[in-house]
Amino acid sequence: MRKKISVVIPTYNEETNVVPLSQAIIEVMEKDLGEYDYEILFIDNHSKDNTKALLRGLCANNRKIKAIFNAKNFGQARSPVYGMKQAYGDCVVRMCADFQDPVDMIPQFVREWEKGTKIVIGVKSASKERHGMYLVRECYYRLINKITDIDHIDQFTGFGLYDRKFVDVVRDLHDPMPYLRGIIAELGFDYKAIEYTQPKRRAGKSKNNFYSLYDYAMIGITSYSKVVMRLATFAGFIIGGLSLVAAVVYLVLKLMYWDRFSAGVAPMVIGMFFLGALQLFFIGLLGEYVLSINTRVLDRPLVVEEERLNFDEPEEDEE
Missing domain, CATH: 1.10.287 (Helix Hairpins)
Known part of the structure; x- marks a missing residue:
């Protein structure tokens, strides 16, 4: 029986990216990882544009593409982790929908995983995004490393591959405010970091603003710093x-x-x-x-689902 790779992609107003991204992932999986089974799981955080309609079309044309539609926007910390909990492949690849996480790194992640590494992550060595934002992130990573008791990973956004054993650990957590970077640093297995240069967003505008980034930063500080x-x-x-x-x-x-x-x-x-x-x-x-x-x-649930597509068998409910 072939091993299965689950690719989890959170979306919010990504109508310009979901179709080409799914095509790019399918091409990589069939060309470079043909010996593996795969699924692509989009978890949509209540988009206001045409993203949901496009996801419905993708799911209708390809049973390997799944979608979960949230009943409302539950924030950038909760929705991606919930998506990981709904993936039951032998490993889970988490990536963003804006092409800033290079699709062609998936085979590298899988090869390292096959060597026995439970967690393989992408770490930005440079970025083509705004220089000021990159410096702000760097300052934040340095600050949180100094004020917390665990070793956070610099320039890590969550992009990476996670073995099912680690995903099961995340699945058993009942944290309504999950901070994945901290969970990996505190509870995860030894990891392999692969450096990459982060490209610019392919299309559309970033949904992050000062308030959303501040909110996510405070989750990390209040969760792990005394x-x-x-x-x-x-x-x-x-x-x-x-x-x-x-x-x-x-x-x-x-x-x-x-x-x-x-x-x-x-x-x-x-x-x-x-x-x-x-x-x-x-x-x-x-x-x-x-x-x-x-x-x-x-102890509220991470998200409330409005609908899910192409899940043949109902998975156990997650909180």
């Missing part, structure tokens, strides 16, 4: 000590030079605004942790 909140305690001790020293110095100077020394109001005003900003900063961070805890305590 340092940030402990900084509030350290900052309190340090500022308290400095304030005590400053108070003693001002008192001594005032007693020694009673008529000539004028403290003024500027230090008080500056100190008040500084402490106010510091308090708001850490209250905001505390709020992020509370939101993360609240979401996990509610």
Whole structure:
């Protein structure tokens, strides 16, 4: 019996990409990986354009192409992980729908997997996207590596191949806010990283904006970092000590030079605004942790499906 490769592709408003991407994947699978069976699973995050209609057409013409339509947009963290949970191949390849994850790397992933590597990932060594965005991502990766207890993978977006044993680990997790990069670093097997240059998006516009990227970054920080909140305690001790020293110095100077020394109001005003900003900063961070805890305590499902196509046998429900 041939081994089966599942290719999972999250989509949102990708009407210009889903058809050529499916064709490119089919060509690679039949030309370079003909000894394997395969399936292509699109999970659509409630697209507003013609993506769903195009996916219906693809599924009607090819039984190897499957589709899951979400009842609403559940965000870029939840939907892709849910898609992985619905894939039951011997290995799962996860990639984006915008051609920034090179299709021709799939055979490389599979060859490494056949050598016994359970996780094979693509790591960006360079990118043709906006230089500023690449630098922002690099700064984020460095920051999260310094403030967390696990070794996150720099310039890794989730593009890679995952053995079924690891997918089963993900399938057993009941985390309504999954952070796949952290899950791999914390719970995954040893991995093989293959470097590549990320090309530009083939067509359409990126759906990521500052808020969505910030939201995803905060999931990683609140899930795996204790340092940030402990900084509030350290900052309190340090500022308290400095304030005590400053108070003693001002008192001594005032007693020694009673008529000539004028403290003024500027230090008080500056100190008040500084402490106010510091308090708001850490209250905001505390709020992020509370939101993360609240979401996990509610234990809601990752997504709610509206419809699924070409799933011959109903898979067990995932939460």
